[in-house]
Amino acid sequence: MNCKWAEGYLSACLDGTLDPAVRDEVVAHLEGCSQCSAILEDYRHFDGLVRDLPRYEPAPELRERLFASPEYIALARSLDEGNASGRHPTNIRPFMLSRPLGKGRGGAAGHDRKLTPLPLPTRDTRTPDEPPAAEPDAADTPAERTGPPAWVRAAVAAAVVAVVFGSALLWWQGRLHAGTTTGPGPISNIGGYHGGTPLPAGPRVVYARGGALWSAPEQGAGATERLTPPNVVVGAGWAVAPVHGSAGGDLVAYVDLKTGTLHIIRADDQRDRALGAALVPHMLANPFFWGTPEGQTILGSLNWSPDGSRIAALTDTTGTGRLALAVYSVDGSTARTASTAVVAGVAPVWSADGTRLAFAVASGSGEAVAEYNAASDQFKTVSPAAPDGPASATVAALGWLASQGQPVLTWAASDGAITGVYAQPVLQDGATQRLTPTGATYSAAAFASASDGGLWLLGDGNALWSVSVPAGVLTQITAVPGGVSAITWSADGTTAAVLSGAGALQLWNANTGLMPVAASGGAAQPGVAWSPDGAHLAFVAGGQVLIAAVQAGTASAPVTVVGLSGATALAWAPDGQQLAVATPAGVALVSANGASFHQVDAHAAASGPVWSVVR
Amino acid sequence: MAKNEPASSKGRARMAGDTTGGAWSFERIYDDYKTPIYNYIYHLVGNREHAEDLTQESFLKAFKALPKMDASLKLSAWLYRIATNTAYDALRRRKLIAWLPWQDLDHEPADRDSADPQETIGTADLVRAALKRMPPQYRAALLLYTQEGFSYAEIASTLSIAESGVKMYLSRARHSFREHFKALEQGGGVPQ
Numbered sequence: 001m002n003c004k005w006a007e008g009y010l011s012a013c014l015d016g017t018l019d020p021a022v023r024d025e026v027v028a029h030l031e032g033c034s035q036c037s038a039i040l041e042d043y044r045h046f047d048g049l050v051r052d053l054p055r056y057e058p059a060p061e062l063r064e065r066l067f068a069s070p071e072y073i074a075l076a077r078s079l080d081e082g083n084a085s086g087r088h089p090t091n092i093r094p095f096m097l098s099r100p101l102g103k104g105r106g107g108a109a110g111h112d113r114k115l116t117p118l119p120l121p122t123r124d125t126r127t128p129d130e131p132p133a134a135e136p137d138a139a140d141t142p143a144e145r146t147g148p149p150a151w152v153r154a155a156v157a158a159a160v161v162a163v164v165f166g167s168a169l170l171w172w173q174g175r176l177h178a179g180t181t182t183g184p185g186p187i188s189n190i191g192g193y194h195g196g197t198p199l200p201a202g203p204r205v206v207y208a209r210g211g212a213l214w215s216a217p218e219q220g221a222g223a224t225e226r227l228t229p230p231n232v233v234v235g236a237g238w239a240v241a242p243v244h245g246s247a248g249g250d251l252v253a254y255v256d257l258k259t260g261t262l263h264i265i266r267a268d269d270q271r272d273r274a275l276g277a278a279l280v281p282h283m284l285a286n287p288f289f290w291g292t293p294e295g296q297t298i299l300g301s302l303n304w305s306p307d308g309s310r311i312a313a314l315t316d317t318t319g320t321g322r323l324a325l326a327v328y329s330v331d332g333s334t335a336r337t338a339s340t341a342v343v344a345g346v347a348p349v350w351s352a353d354g355t356r357l358a359f360a361v362a363s364g365s366g367e368a369v370a371e372y373n374a375a376s377d378q379f380k381t382v383s384p385a386a387p388d389g390p391a392s393a394t395v396a397a398l399g400w401l402a403s404q405g406q407p408v409l410t411w412a413a414s415d416g417a418i419t420g421v422y423a424q425p426v427l428q429d430g431a432t433q434r435l436t437p438t439g440a441t442y443s444a445a446a447f448a449s450a451s452d453g454g455l456w457l458l459g460d461g462n463a464l465w466s467v468s469v470p471a472g473v474l475t476q477i478t479a480v481p482g483g484v485s486a487i488t489w490s491a492d493g494t495t496a497a498v499l500s501g502a503g504a505l506q507l508w509n510a511n512t513g514l515m516p517v518a519a520s521g522g523a524a525q526p527g528v529a530w531s532p533d534g535a536h537l538a539f540v541a542g543g544q545v546l547i548a549a550v551q552a553g554t555a556s557a558p559v560t561v562v563g564l565s566g567a568t569a570l571a572w573a574p575d576g577q578q579l580a581v582a583t584p585a586g587v588a589l590v591s592a593n594g595a596s597f598h599q600v601d602a603h604a605a606a607s608g609p610v611w612s613v614v615r
Numbered sequence: 616m617a618k619n620e621p622a623s624s625k626g627r628a629r630m631a632g633d634t635t636g637g638a639w640s641f642e643r644i645y646d647d648y649k650t651p652i653y654n655y656i657y658h659l660v661g662n663r664e665h666a667e668d669l670t671q672e673s674f675l676k677a678f679k680a681l682p683k684m685d686a687s688l689k690l691s692a693w694l695y696r697i698a699t700n701t702a703y704d705a706l707r708r709r710k711l712i713a714w715l716p717w718q719d720l721d722h723e724p725a726d727r728d729s730a731d732p733q734e735t736i737g738t739a740d741l742v743r744a745a746l747k748r749m750p751p752q753y754r755a756a757l758l759l760y761t762q763e764g765f766s767y768a769e770i771a772s773t774l775s776i777a778e779s780g781v782k783m784y785l786s787r788a789r790h791s792f793r794e795h796f797k798a799l800e801q802g803g804g805v806p807q
Contacts, residue, residue: 007790008786010786010789011782011785011786011789011790012782012785012786014789015760015767015782015785017767017782039793042793043789043793046742046789046792046793046796047760047761047789048761049738049742049796050742050746050757050758050761050762050792051761051762053658053739053742053743053762054739055650055651055654056650056653056654056657056663057649057650057653058649058650058653058666058667058670059667062649062653062667062670062671063645063646063649065671066645066671066674066675067641067642067645069671069675071675071679072675072678075675075678075679079682211667231668233664233667233668257664258662258664258665258668
């Protein structure tokens with residue numbers, strides 16, 4: 001017996017499946033052959049390595065996706081109808097069929113987990129993975145059925161009882177909470193993926209869960225629908241093109257985690273398409289890439305131009321961890337990539353006209369400010385973050401002046417604390433202007449552009465300050481006990497919400513001055529949300545969502561939205577009539593006056609909500 | 616019984632001989648088998664996101680076909696058979712076979728070329744990379760035998776091959792895995 005012959009039997013020898021006579025020959029060969037013995041030992045060792053590979057639990061969302069999928073819903077419906085019609089044999093084995101959690105289009109709202117006996121038909125001769133014949137169409141509509149199945153009727157009855165009971169409970173809650181009004185509407189039906197059927201026009205709130213984007217109409221009429229097709233997995237950090245005036249809001253950008261490519265989908269789910277090549281080609285070899293800091297940074301980098309014609313995203317095409325900034329035209333005509341090492345600590349900011357994009361790049365031991373000029377399609381480094389030092393300074397915030405002349409870029413530099421605010425006309429290299437005193441440091445900074453330039457609001461451990469741009473006039477607005485922790489401008493740049501380190505919320509308006517927002521002690525994350533028209537301010541305090549009406553910089557007494565707790569994100573509809581609230585219990589739409597809300601999804605959103613508009 | 620067949624499915628995972636009167640549940644089947652099926656598919660396709668999609672697809676296929684199956688059905692091997700076919704289809708459809716072998720470890724950044732591969736990516740990563748480079752049918756056989764604890768007969772049933780073919784599959788699988796693993800250990804790749 002030679003080695004070549006013996007080697008062919010080593011695997012079976014290891015498994016103990018050789019005939020005794022052959023096994024004896026192999027064993028005899030192994031006793032005198034160290035090479036074949038080593039191979040056998042390798043086989044044994046490698047079997048152990050494969051056996052001991054770490055095993056993973058599938059994501060919990062997979063269960064939800066499976067049992068809420070249109071295919072499962074269609075299967076459940078067909079089995080239920082077969083049961084009711086007596087199509088199936090009667091000599092059945094008991095079978096339990098679980099219903100999706102209020103997901104069936106045309107099904108009842110709420111949680112229907114009723115279990116229904118299912119018949120067990122006779123043997124099928126098809127291959128195991130071949131679908132059964134006459135599979136029901138997933139797009140089956142209620143109108144095509146002769147009547148609702150029993151489980152739907154039962155769920156409707158349960159929903160009616162729940163609504164009646166819930167109404168009574170909330171009426172009683174309303175009595176207990178004088179000064180607040182509330183009342184949840186029913187959870188909308190959850191639909192499936194239309195696959196190209198346009199949704200009705202109007203604002204729709206978008207959120208992500210289970211690797212897909214979903215959207216629900218503002219007024220609650222119609223079902224919550226799956227926006228993205230089933231063959232993609234949506235990463236965190238997806239972005240809706242901004243709504244401006246009567247345009248925008250009708251495109252959603254996201255990264256498909258399966259391919260690593262940037263996708264654009266219309267808000268009505270009519271068309272989904274990939275833009276360019278994979279943002280991170282090497283991620284295909286690393287199943288855990290999107291969970292790494294680099295992956296998370298890239299997912300969070302999507303940034304629309306104000307007019308929705310371009311989108312910027314960070315990429316790593318070399319697999320070296322060196323991030324580059326790519327700018328895509330939505331029509332797919334161009335894709336430009338900055339060659340510099342982009343840093344992700346501050347989000348890029350587009351100029352109001354969408355022609356320039358400011359961002360930060362690595363420079364020496366610190367960072368520099370750079371810009372992309374869409375008109376000339378060129379990238380340029382504008383200035384070190386802190387041209388007068390320190391060299392290790394990073395960029396903390398960016399903004400563009402609404403200049404009538406040449407574009408002016410302004411930014412805040414940070415070296416632990418904010419050490420300075422600067423401005424520079426981007427067409428005049430080297431003319432950087434420092435706007436804050438040397439040596440002064442701040443804990444928060446927010447910029448708002450105005451017709452005559454812009455204004456920075458700065459907070460430190462004791463007070464709130466303003467700095468005009470480009471004049472550079474520094475003014476103390478007020479003392480803030482506990483210091484300033486966050487500043488949020490309204491969309492029109494007229495009023496800012498200032499959150500103190502002690503949780504006190506105040507409004508500041510350049511014309512009307514400072515105004516506290518009731519006794520809102522304890523205001524906290526997710527921070528405040530201004531309605532687009534600046535007429536309402538929503539925030540979270542004491543675990544509750546509160547809404548204050550704002551007029552001329554004065555806020556009314558906030559109304560508490562009873563029944564919504566643990567809000568993780570707030571977003572106002574483009575028309576300011578509804579506030580979308582994400583909580584661990586799902587996604588809800590609240591009326592602007594806080595008087596009522598209705599839940600559009602009983603499952604927690606992974607990210608969002610953000611508003612889109614179907615046009 | 617296969618090593619990783621859920622203990623809770625004993626006496627319940629087969630339609631034949633089940634005299635307990637207990638009922639089947641799609642959700643219960645999913646809960647019992649989701650982890651082994653998901654891991655099996657993951658190691659077949661080498662991508663966790665894909666594996667989740669294919670796990671969902673496999674269970675949906677099973678749920679659709681299950682009510683029509685014979686009472687003698689052996690649920691565990693049948694589920695693995697569906698999962699295998701689903702993964703094979705996906706590998707063919709998405710041409711994963713083409714890109715999996717060459718893009719994971721062959722293109723390390725230049726500054727990592729001299730690094731010890733084991734220190735850089737770990738033994739489990741090397742095992743997964745070696746698996747990816749094997750022909751899918753051998754990969755499936757090795758996974759079913761080592762990870763799932765299937766017998767030759769169960770592997771033959773799952774992969775729709777003769778029992779004598781299992782011996783050949785495993786022999787070639789071990790040979791292939793050894794070649795690729797050793798090449799990867801030394802920082803290289805094995806041409807296919």
